[in-house]
Amino acid sequence: MRDHLRAGIAVYNEGRYHAAHDAWEAYWLDLDEGDDERFLHGLIQFTAVVHHASEENWSGAQGLAESAVEYLDGLPDPYRGVALYRVRSFLAATAADPHHAAADPPVVTHDGEAIGYDTLDFDATAIAAEVLAEAGRYDEEVIDDAVDRARDELDGDGGSQFVGMVFSFVRERDQRPVVYQRLRDHVELEQQKDDDVRGLFE
Structure with a gap:
Protein backbone atom coordinates (compact mmCIF):
# COMPACT_ATOMS: atom_id res chain seq x y z
CA MET A 1 0.00 0.00 0.00
CA ARG A 2 2.85 2.39 0.81
CA ASP A 3 4.10 2.63 -2.78
CA HIS A 4 0.61 3.26 -4.17
CA LEU A 5 -0.05 5.80 -1.43
CA ARG A 6 3.16 7.75 -2.02
CA ALA A 7 2.80 7.66 -5.79
CA GLY A 8 -0.71 9.09 -5.63
CA ILE A 9 0.29 11.79 -3.17
CA ALA A 10 3.19 12.84 -5.40
CA VAL A 11 0.97 12.98 -8.50
CA TYR A 12 -1.54 15.07 -6.54
CA ASN A 13 1.07 17.42 -5.07
CA GLU A 14 2.52 17.95 -8.54
CA GLY A 15 -0.87 19.27 -9.68
CA ARG A 16 -2.33 16.27 -11.50
CA TYR A 17 -5.42 16.20 -9.32
CA HIS A 18 -7.61 14.03 -11.50
CA ALA A 19 -4.87 11.50 -12.26
CA ALA A 20 -3.83 11.04 -8.63
CA HIS A 21 -6.70 8.71 -7.79
CA ASP A 22 -5.50 6.15 -10.35
CA ALA A 23 -2.51 5.36 -8.15
CA TRP A 24 -4.85 4.39 -5.33
CA GLU A 25 -7.88 2.98 -7.11
CA ALA A 26 -6.53 -0.40 -8.22
CA TYR A 27 -5.34 -1.11 -4.67
CA TRP A 28 -8.53 0.26 -3.10
CA LEU A 29 -10.84 -1.87 -5.26
CA ASP A 30 -9.36 -5.05 -3.77
CA LEU A 31 -9.87 -3.95 -0.16
CA ASP A 32 -12.60 -5.24 2.10
CA GLU A 33 -14.49 -2.81 4.30
CA GLY A 34 -12.35 -1.31 7.03
CA ASP A 35 -10.16 1.64 7.88
CA ASP A 36 -7.86 1.27 4.86
CA GLU A 37 -10.83 1.15 2.50
CA ARG A 38 -12.37 4.24 4.09
CA PHE A 39 -9.03 6.04 4.06
CA LEU A 40 -8.35 5.49 0.36
CA HIS A 41 -12.00 6.10 -0.53
CA GLY A 42 -11.80 9.43 1.26
CA LEU A 43 -8.54 10.40 -0.44
CA ILE A 44 -9.91 9.46 -3.86
CA GLN A 45 -12.94 11.65 -3.26
CA PHE A 46 -10.72 14.44 -1.90
CA THR A 47 -8.73 14.59 -5.14
CA ALA A 48 -12.01 14.55 -7.07
CA VAL A 49 -13.17 17.55 -5.03
CA VAL A 50 -10.04 19.47 -6.01
CA HIS A 51 -10.47 18.46 -9.64
CA HIS A 52 -14.12 19.53 -9.72
CA ALA A 53 -13.17 22.87 -8.18
CA SER A 54 -10.50 23.40 -10.83
CA GLU A 55 -13.26 22.88 -13.43
CA GLU A 56 -15.62 25.21 -11.47
CA ASN A 57 -18.05 22.35 -10.89
CA TRP A 58 -19.11 23.68 -7.52
CA SER A 59 -22.01 21.31 -6.88
CA GLY A 60 -19.83 18.30 -7.67
CA ALA A 61 -17.09 19.59 -5.38
CA GLN A 62 -19.52 20.21 -2.53
CA GLY A 63 -21.26 16.84 -2.76
CA LEU A 64 -18.01 14.89 -2.82
CA ALA A 65 -16.56 16.99 0.00
CA GLU A 66 -19.50 16.02 2.20
CA SER A 67 -19.01 12.36 1.34
CA ALA A 68 -15.23 12.43 1.81
CA VAL A 69 -15.62 13.97 5.26
CA GLU A 70 -17.71 10.97 6.27
CA TYR A 71 -15.20 8.44 4.95
CA LEU A 72 -12.29 10.06 6.79
CA ASP A 73 -14.25 10.67 9.99
CA GLY A 74 -12.95 8.72 12.97
CA LEU A 75 -9.62 7.72 11.45
CA PRO A 76 -6.57 8.52 13.57
CA ASP A 77 -4.41 11.43 12.47
CA PRO A 78 -1.95 10.74 11.02
CA TYR A 79 -3.18 7.58 9.31
CA ARG A 80 -0.73 5.41 7.39
CA GLY A 81 1.69 8.32 7.74
CA VAL A 82 -0.65 10.81 6.06
CA ALA A 83 -1.51 13.97 8.00
CA LEU A 84 -5.28 14.24 7.70
CA TYR A 85 -5.98 17.51 9.48
CA ARG A 86 -5.33 19.72 6.42
CA VAL A 87 -7.39 17.42 4.22
CA ARG A 88 -10.27 17.32 6.69
CA SER A 89 -10.23 21.09 7.20
CA PHE A 90 -10.29 21.68 3.44
CA LEU A 91 -13.13 19.22 2.94
CA ALA A 92 -15.21 20.62 5.79
CA ALA A 93 -14.78 24.17 4.49
CA THR A 94 -15.66 23.08 0.94
CA ALA A 95 -18.74 21.21 2.17
CA ALA A 96 -19.90 24.44 3.81
CA ASP A 97 -18.95 26.66 0.86
CA PRO A 98 -17.80 24.97 -2.36
CA HIS A 99 -16.05 28.14 -3.55
CA HIS A 100 -13.54 27.57 -0.76
CA ALA A 101 -12.05 24.86 -2.95
CA ALA A 102 -11.06 27.51 -5.48
CA ALA A 103 -8.24 28.49 -3.14
CA ASP A 104 -4.95 26.64 -3.31
CA PRO A 105 -5.62 23.02 -2.29
CA PRO A 106 -3.66 21.69 0.68
CA VAL A 107 -0.34 19.96 0.24
CA VAL A 108 -0.57 16.33 1.38
CA THR A 109 2.29 15.05 3.49
CA HIS A 110 3.48 11.54 4.26
CA ASP A 111 5.68 10.86 7.28
CA GLY A 112 5.97 14.62 7.66
CA GLU A 113 7.26 15.12 4.11
CA ALA A 114 5.62 16.99 1.24
CA ILE A 115 6.13 14.37 -1.43
CA GLY A 116 6.95 15.17 -5.03
CA TYR A 117 8.19 13.06 -7.91
CA ASP A 118 11.81 13.49 -6.88
CA THR A 119 11.21 11.91 -3.46
CA LEU A 120 9.77 8.63 -4.77
CA ASP A 121 11.77 5.40 -4.80
CA PHE A 122 11.66 3.18 -7.86
CA ASP A 123 8.57 1.13 -6.95
CA ALA A 124 6.47 4.24 -6.30
CA THR A 125 7.96 5.93 -9.37
CA ALA A 126 6.89 2.95 -11.50
CA ILE A 127 3.30 3.37 -10.30
CA ALA A 128 3.45 7.11 -10.99
CA ALA A 129 4.83 6.41 -14.48
CA GLU A 130 1.87 4.19 -15.30
CA VAL A 131 -0.56 6.80 -13.97
CA LEU A 132 1.08 9.59 -15.96
CA ALA A 133 1.18 7.47 -19.09
CA GLU A 134 -2.58 6.93 -18.95
CA ALA A 135 -3.27 10.57 -18.08
CA GLY A 136 -0.96 11.84 -20.82
CA ARG A 137 -2.22 9.42 -23.46
Missing part, protein backbone atom coordinates in the same frame (compact mmCIF):
# COMPACT_ATOMS: atom_id res chain seq x y z
CA TYR A 138 1.14 7.77 -23.88
CA ASP A 139 1.25 4.11 -24.88
CA GLU A 140 0.85 2.33 -21.56
CA GLU A 141 2.29 -0.90 -22.97
CA VAL A 142 5.56 0.90 -23.70
CA ILE A 143 5.75 2.19 -20.13
CA ASP A 144 4.84 -1.23 -18.70
CA ASP A 145 7.57 -2.87 -20.79
CA ALA A 146 10.10 -0.22 -19.74
CA VAL A 147 9.20 -0.72 -16.07
CA ASP A 148 9.62 -4.50 -16.41
CA ARG A 149 13.04 -4.05 -18.01
CA ALA A 150 14.02 -1.57 -15.32
CA ARG A 151 13.09 -4.13 -12.66
CA ASP A 152 15.29 -6.67 -14.42
CA GLU A 153 18.15 -4.17 -14.23
CA LEU A 154 17.54 -3.64 -10.52
CA ASP A 155 17.49 -7.40 -10.01
CA GLY A 156 21.08 -7.47 -11.16
CA ASP A 157 21.58 -7.70 -14.89
CA GLY A 158 24.18 -4.95 -14.65
CA GLY A 159 22.36 -2.19 -16.50
CA SER A 160 20.61 0.96 -15.42
CA GLN A 161 19.43 2.40 -18.73
CA PHE A 162 15.72 1.74 -18.24
CA VAL A 163 15.81 2.62 -14.54
CA GLY A 164 17.12 6.06 -15.39
CA MET A 165 14.61 6.64 -18.15
CA VAL A 166 11.64 5.61 -15.98
CA PHE A 167 12.77 8.08 -13.32
CA SER A 168 13.23 10.77 -15.99
CA PHE A 169 9.79 10.12 -17.49
CA VAL A 170 8.21 10.89 -14.13
CA ARG A 171 10.52 13.62 -12.84
CA GLU A 172 11.23 15.68 -15.96
CA ARG A 173 7.79 17.09 -16.60
CA ASP A 174 8.78 19.50 -19.37
CA GLN A 175 10.86 16.86 -21.14
CA ARG A 176 8.36 14.03 -20.72
CA PRO A 177 7.44 13.76 -24.43
CA VAL A 178 11.13 13.59 -25.36
CA VAL A 179 11.89 11.04 -22.64
CA TYR A 180 8.91 8.96 -23.75
CA GLN A 181 10.20 8.92 -27.33
CA ARG A 182 13.59 7.67 -26.09
CA LEU A 183 11.86 5.05 -23.97
CA ARG A 184 9.77 3.85 -26.87
CA ASP A 185 12.80 3.63 -29.16
CA HIS A 186 14.76 1.62 -26.59
CA VAL A 187 11.82 -0.66 -25.86
CA GLU A 188 11.33 -1.37 -29.56
CA LEU A 189 15.05 -2.07 -29.96
CA GLU A 190 15.08 -4.51 -27.04
CA GLN A 191 11.91 -6.19 -28.27
CA GLN A 192 13.53 -6.70 -31.66
CA LYS A 193 16.56 -8.25 -29.97
CA ASP A 194 14.28 -10.56 -28.01
CA ASP A 195 12.48 -11.57 -31.21
CA ASP A 196 15.79 -12.24 -32.96
CA VAL A 197 16.96 -14.50 -30.13
CA ARG A 198 13.67 -16.42 -30.11
CA GLY A 199 13.97 -16.85 -33.85
CA LEU A 200 17.23 -18.73 -33.42
CA PHE A 201 15.44 -21.52 -31.57
CA GLU A 202 12.37 -21.87 -33.77
